[in-house]
Amino acid sequence: MAYLPAGRALLLACFVALPLGACVASHADTAAGRASLLATTVSRAVACKAGSPQRTTLDRFIAAEKARGTSDDQLAAARSAYVSVSEAETINQDVRPQPCTVEERAALRGKMKDVRAGRFEAP
Numbered sequence: 001m002a003y004l005p006a007g008r009a010l011l012l013a014c015f016v017a018l019p020l021g022a023c024v025a026s027h028a029d030t031a032a033g034r035a036s037l038l039a040t041t042v043s044r045a046v047a048c049k050a051g052s053p054q055r056t057t058l059d060r061f062i063a064a065e066k067a068r069g070t071s072d073d074q075l076a077a078a079r080s081a082y083v084s085v086s087e088a089e090t091i092n093q094d095v096r097p098q099p100c101t102v103e104e105r106a107a108l109r110g111k112m113k114d115v116r117a118g119r120f121e122a123p
Contacts, residue, residue, distance in 0.1 A: 031070045031078035035061065038120060039082045041111050043089035048100035051112030058082055064120050 038061055045051045054060075061082070062075055070078070100108075114120075 031065045031068075031074045032081040034065070034120065035078035035082040036085045038115070039085035040089060041108070042115065043086055043093070044100075044104075045108040045112045047089075047093045047098070048105045048108055050100070050105045050108035051116070053112070054116055057115060060118050061120050064118065 038057075042053045042057065046053075058079065062079060065075055065078055
């Protein structure tokens with residue numbers, strides 16, 4: 001019976017996290033919105049086997065945002081958004097896997113080349 005509350009918590013987290021990316025991504029002109037889009041792109045690329053991020057992707061993104069003049073509070077929000085959306089995307093992909101088309105995989109490969117090169121303007 002100890003697993004029942006944890007299972008309910010996971011299910012609740014999935015339902016709560018499901019719209020998180022959409023909520024944050026709607027503000028794409030903010031650091032948190034850009035971080036959300038980046039996390040969604042990276043997570044989808046990993047799921048589609050279209051590339052994987054470098055270990056330093058988040059740190060390099062934060063550094064790029066800082067160079068844009070983003071405040072410390074906005075940087076903290078961006079970091080939080082990236083982590084939250086990444087975790088939500090991973091959970092959602094595990095719970096309800098979505099197939100990848102050839103076209104999507106090709107587009108994601110191109111986006112991941114930009115991400116690995118440190119170009120975060122339009123992930």
